[in-house]
Amino acid sequence: MIDPQVKQRLVEIVGENWVLDQPEELVAYSYDSTPMYQELPDIVVLPKTTEEVAKVMRIAYEYGIPVIPRGSATNLSGGTVPLKGGLVLALNRMNQILEIDEENLTATVQPGVITQELHQTVEAKGLFYPPDPGSLRISTIGGNIAENAGGLRGLKYGVTKDYVIALEAVLPNGDILHTGGKLAKDVAGYDLTKLLIGSEGTLAVITKATLKLLPLPETKRTMLAIFKDLTDAARAVSKIIANKIIPVTLEFMDNGTINVVEDYVKIGLPRDVEAILLMEQDGSKDQVDRDIEKMAEICRQEQAVSVQVASTAKEAEQLMTARRMALSALARLKPTTILEDATVPRSELAPMVETIKNVAKKYNLMICTFGHAGDGNLHPTCLTDVRNADEIKRVEKAFDEIYEKTIELGGTITGEHGVGIAKAGYLEWKVGKSGIEVMKGIKKAFDPKGILNPGKLFTDQPRKRVVIQS
Amino acid sequence: MSHQISLALGISEDDLLNCMQCGFCLSVCPTYKIIPKETATPRGRIALMKAVQDGGLVTKDITESLDLCLGCRACEVACPSGVQYGTMLEHAKEVITEQTNFSAPVKAVRWLFLKQLLPYPKRMKWIRGGIRIYQKSGLQKIARKSGILKTLPWHMGAFEAVLPEVAPFRAKLPKRVEPNAKTNKPTVAFFSGCIQDTVFHETNVSTMKLLEAAGFPIVTPEDQTCCGAVHAHAGEVDLAKDLAKKNIEMLERSGASYLVNNQGGCGAMLKEYDKLLADDPVWAERAKAFVKKVKDINEILAEIDELPKLYPMNVRVTYQDSCHLTNVQKVTLQPRKLIQSIPGIEYVEMVGAGTCCGSAGTYNIVHYDESMQILDAKMINVINTQAEIVVVANPGCQMQMRMGVQRAGLEGKVRVMHIADLLAEAARLK
Ligand SMILES: Cc1cc2nc3c(=O)[nH]c(=O)nc-3n(C[C@H](O)[C@H](O)[C@H](O)COP(=O)(O)OP(=O)(O)OC[C@H]3O[C@@H](n4cnc5c(N)ncnc54)[C@H](O)[C@@H]3O)c2cc1C
Ligand code: SF4
Ligand code: SF4
Numbered sequence: 001m002i003d004p005q006v007k008q009r010l011v012e013i014v015g016e017n018w019v020l021d022q023p024e025e026l027v028a029y030s031y032d033s034t035p036m037y038q039e040l041p042d043i044v045v046l047p048k049t050t051e052e053v054a055k056v057m058r059i060a061y062e063y064g065i066p067v068i069p070r071g072s073a074t075n076l077s078g079g080t081v082p083l084k085g086g087l088v089l090a091l092n093r094m095n096q097i098l099e100i101d102e103e104n105l106t107a108t109v110q111p112g113v114i115t116q117e118l119h120q121t122v123e124a125k126g127l128f129y130p131p132d133p134g135s136l137r138i139s140t141i142g143g144n145i146a147e148n149a150g151g152l153r154g155l156k157y158g159v160t161k162d163y164v165i166a167l168e169a170v171l172p173n174g175d176i177l178h179t180g181g182k183l184a185k186d187v188a189g190y191d192l193t194k195l196l197i198g199s200e201g202t203l204a205v206i207t208k209a210t211l212k213l214l215p216l217p218e219t220k221r222t223m224l225a226i227f228k229d230l231t232d233a234a235r236a237v238s239k240i241i242a243n244k245i246i247p248v249t250l251e252f253m254d255n256g257t258i259n260v261v262e263d264y265v266k267i268g269l270p271r272d273v274e275a276i277l278l279m280e281q282d283g284s285k286d287q288v289d290r291d292i293e294k295m296a297e298i299c300r301q302e303q304a305v306s307v308q309v310a311s312t313a314k315e316a317e318q319l320m321t322a323r324r325m326a327l328s329a330l331a332r333l334k335p336t337t338i339l340e341d342a343t344v345p346r347s348e349l350a351p352m353v354e355t356i357k358n359v360a361k362k363y364n365l366m367i368c369t370f371g372h373a374g375d376g377n378l379h380p381t382c383l384t385d386v387r388n389a390d391e392i393k394r395v396e397k398a399f400d401e402i403y404e405k406t407i408e409l410g411g412t413i414t415g416e417h418g419v420g421i422a423k424a425g426y427l428e429w430k431v432g433k434s435g436i437e438v439m440k441g442i443k444k445a446f447d448p449k450g451i452l453n454p455g456k457l458f459t460d461q462p463r464k465r466v467v468i469q470s
Numbered sequence: 471m472s473h474q475i476s477l478a479l480g481i482s483e484d485d486l487l488n489c490m491q492c493g494f495c496l497s498v499c500p501t502y503k504i505i506p507k508e509t510a511t512p513r514g515r516i517a518l519m520k521a522v523q524d525g526g527l528v529t530k531d532i533t534e535s536l537d538l539c540l541g542c543r544a545c546e547v548a549c550p551s552g553v554q555y556g557t558m559l560e561h562a563k564e565v566i567t568e569q570t571n572f573s574a575p576v577k578a579v580r581w582l583f584l585k586q587l588l589p590y591p592k593r594m595k596w597i598r599g600g601i602r603i604y605q606k607s608g609l610q611k612i613a614r615k616s617g618i619l620k621t622l623p624w625h626m627g628a629f630e631a632v633l634p635e636v637a638p639f640r641a642k643l644p645k646r647v648e649p650n651a652k653t654n655k656p657t658v659a660f661f662s663g664c665i666q667d668t669v670f671h672e673t674n675v676s677t678m679k680l681l682e683a684a685g686f687p688i689v690t691p692e693d694q695t696c697c698g699a700v701h702a703h704a705g706e707v708d709l710a711k712d713l714a715k716k717n718i719e720m721l722e723r724s725g726a727s728y729l730v731n732n733q734g735g736c737g738a739m740l741k742e743y744d745k746l747l748a749d750d751p752v753w754a755e756r757a758k759a760f761v762k763k764v765k766d767i768n769e770i771l772a773e774i775d776e777l778p779k780l781y782p783m784n785v786r787v788t789y790q791d792s793c794h795l796t797n798v799q800k801v802t803l804q805p806r807k808l809i810q811s812i813p814g815i816e817y818v819e820m821v822g823a824g825t826c827c828g829s830a831g832t833y834n835i836v837h838y839d840e841s842m843q844i845l846d847a848k849m850i851n852v853i854n855t856q857a858e859i860v861v862v863a864n865p866g867c868q869m870q871m872r873m874g875v876q877r878a879g880l881e882g883k884v885r886v887m888h889i890a891d892l893l894a895e896a897a898r899l900k
Binding site: 020022023024025027028029030031032033034035046072073074090092093095114116135137138139264325328329331332335336337385386387 | 484487488490491492493494496497506507508509511514517518521526527531532534535550551552
């Protein structure tokens with residue numbers, strides 16, 4: 001329950017319409033795209049300006065109310081679940097593209113801008129914003145920055161952090177922080193911009209971002225290669241890179257995923273193979289043709305049973321759609337979909353996929369794997385049912401084993417989805433004790449009262465993945 | 471509003487759990503576009519239904535959120551998990567209606583429309599007669615001058631202003647039409663629709679003429695009744711089922727191979743009788759057979775490739791999809807193909823043609839303000855096409871788009887036409 005006086009003050013800041021506390025309104029802000037986590041906030045506030053955010057933060061600071069920043073709540077790590085109640089700060093109304101600077105090749109946007117809208121707007125001007133998470137139709141730029149989201153073009157173009165050059169953010173005490181600028185070079189002090197990227201709403205509320213743009217590539221082409229054998233596919237990936245080709249996209253789907261996607265989109269994918277690689281290259285026409293041919297040749301050398309180069313944009317789009325739909329198509333199969341985010345060095349791809357397969361068998365689970373092969377970023381996805389408590393326990397154990405192996409292979413616990421609640425238990429595995437200490441110190445410097453997104457990133461119960469809440 | 475508390479909506483748990491909360495549906499939901507709150511999203515509405523189911527909320531808590539939904543079902547198409555949103559919504563509405571103690575005037579209006587008027591084509595004709603007298607007797611002029619229309623409830627004045635001149639009371643569709651030349655085409659039964667025949671009788675005439683010119687023998691069964699869509703959306707599912715059974719019997723008796731309609735909304739309802747009656751041991755099979763025979767006019771015309779001769783029309787035309795034709799019946803290419811088969815027409819695709827215009831059954835009456843926000847946004851896209859004709863495929867959209875044209879100050883510049891009227895005009899059948 002929120003103090004009526006606090007509510008009154010919030011209403012004075014943002015207006016009656018934008019303070020929500022009815023039971024159904026609280027329920028609607030109690031979840032995100034992560035299965036099995038849900039907790040009610042006490043109140044929801046939807047500000048329109050940075051000033052309003054600052055005023056709301058000042059009140060929260062004064063009363064010590066937890067604040068959970070929220071974009072479209074599509075994150076897969078429980079990042080927007082109000083674990084300890086408090087105030088959900090929904091930023092959807094701050095959705096203006098403020099400036100597209102064609103001279104400096106930058107876009108300045110509010111945090112609630114939908115990723116796809118930014119894409120469409122800049123592409124209409126012949127410009128290009130590369131980060132493209134699978135959720136781009138609805139995720140927000142603020143959420144992308146806070147999670148340091150990746151996407152299908154990550155191999156060649158990197159992830160969100162490679163495009164954020166300046167930020168405006170409101171600190172927990174209501175002060176407004178400015179970092180970076182429209183500069184190609186800037187080494188003044190600690191890089192606070194980078195620090196806020198991937199901070200998962202635990203350090204400050206991002207209220208404005210300046211993003212770097214590129215010229216829109218002249219052309220792009222897509223191809224699909226099908227492998228009977230997983231190791232062949234993995235070898236093809238390494239060999240492509242070793243040949244100094246960096247495709248925009250180099251995506252992987254395993255047999256389970258292939259079958260499910262085919263059931264859903266029906267584009268004629270074969271059902272009896274172990275791996276599909278989906279590749280895309282962009283750039284100047286000559287270069288693209290050359291790279292695509294070379295990649296096709298490498299795949300054939302590595303025993304691909306079929307190599308198919310899309311001849312039209314429509315065909316290419318279809319192939320890409322298949323990959324974008326992978327996660328969601330899997331969701332059709334079973335009520336609960338638990339998607340993980342294990343990342344290993346590219347060279348360890350085959351052993352990693354093999355491990356996942358064996359672990360699934362050991363615990364008698366259905367785990368389909370797809371992901372960004374070029375980045376070594378895999379999404380083993382377990383299809384299960386929350387109602388089956390026994391199975392969920394096995395899921396937990398299976399993922400523990402999968403992550404142990406990931407770390408052993410020199411990998412990490414999350415490539416792009418963030419730590420949130422879901423991975424909090426594993427963070428120490430990855431960064432070590434001193435890593436945790438430094439991170440906690442940083443958190444304290446920004447947020448001495450610990451009001452921003454409490455319960456995320458850090459946990460009292462390291463190692464164990466907490467899946468079911470009591 | 472009732473204070474009775476229910477702990478469950480009775481929606482299948484599997485259906486509710488199917489939603490993985492991915493949020494894909496948020497990007498297509500028209501209510502989320504105008505109200506940036508999670509309660510105005512499909513994902514939110516499903517979460518609320520689930521919360522009621524689990525006992526975390528009471529039914530009445532979620533009424534407002536569900537009432538704000540247009541029922542356009544764009545979310546269903548966008549959903550990769552195959553969530554059956556439409557079915558869940560209908561079910562929830564039924565339970566809510568059961569538990570709601572409507573106020574006396576609302577009760578009276580519901581009783582009058584749902585039970586006494588819509589199911590009876592003859593009575594709907596009386597309404598048409600009444601409107602006709604109002605329009606022709608000079609009453610309309612007096613009413614418009616007096617300003618009394620502004621005082622009517624539910625913004626009726628706004629609707630009055632865009633009501634087309636209706637057909638006379640006596641106007642009647644032919645009971646039977648035999649084509650001139652001998653034909654091996656199957657006989658079709660024509661489904662005239664209650665609102666359609668009341669307000670847009672002319673469109674029905676055009677539709678029949680087109681079918682005739684295409685060589686179909688046609689019957690207009692007199693024992694047809696309302697499709698039941700309004701009833702189902704208002705939570706009166708039992709009434710909808712009764713109407714469905716009557717229509718199934720009607721088509722069986724007629725002996726026709728197809729039941730052709732020109733109303734995207736009614737057509738969708740007719741095509742979902744199998745879902746509506748799925749649990750009924752006596753009717754389930756008959757409903758399935760019925761559904762296979764239902765065709766929208768766009769489907770039947772686009773599929774036969776034997777349109778009457780179309781004369782050139784030199785105009786710029788755009789098309790506004792009907793949600794239920796698009797999202798439920800999946801008919802999107804056919805109308806575009808038909809429009810473009812008229813020589814001389816310059817077809818321009820409108821940005822967001824597939825998103826709801828805000829009409830949505832009685833939505834524009836009950837949620838006038840939200841509906842007009844959705845409409846005004848749509849009109850910007852219409853204006854950008856610079857089209858002189860906006861083609862529609864459903865009477866609700868036709869009224870709504872007429873309203874949009876008026877609100878945008880485009881009267882006399884932009885015409886709103888049902889596709890059947892456009893084709894009939896191009897074929898010089900009217
Ligand atoms: C189907 C599907 C596919 C996906 N594909 C990808 C993918 O390919 N790559 C990828 O990286 N991710 C992917 N994701 C995960 C998710 O979409 C991303 O993490 C996305 O960046 C979240 O954006 P959002 O607007 O929904 O943020 P939210 O989920 O609302 O928030 C995410 C986190 O950011 C914080 N936050 C949000 N806005 C702000 C702000 N303005 N200031 C400070 N903190 C803020 C929140 O507190 C939370 O911790 C996918 C998710 C789904 C459901
Ligand atoms: S798209 Fe489907 S699964 Fe995703 S949130 Fe919407 S209804 Fe749920
Ligand atoms: S039916 Fe239409 S208005 Fe209702 S939730 Fe779905 S998309 Fe939104």
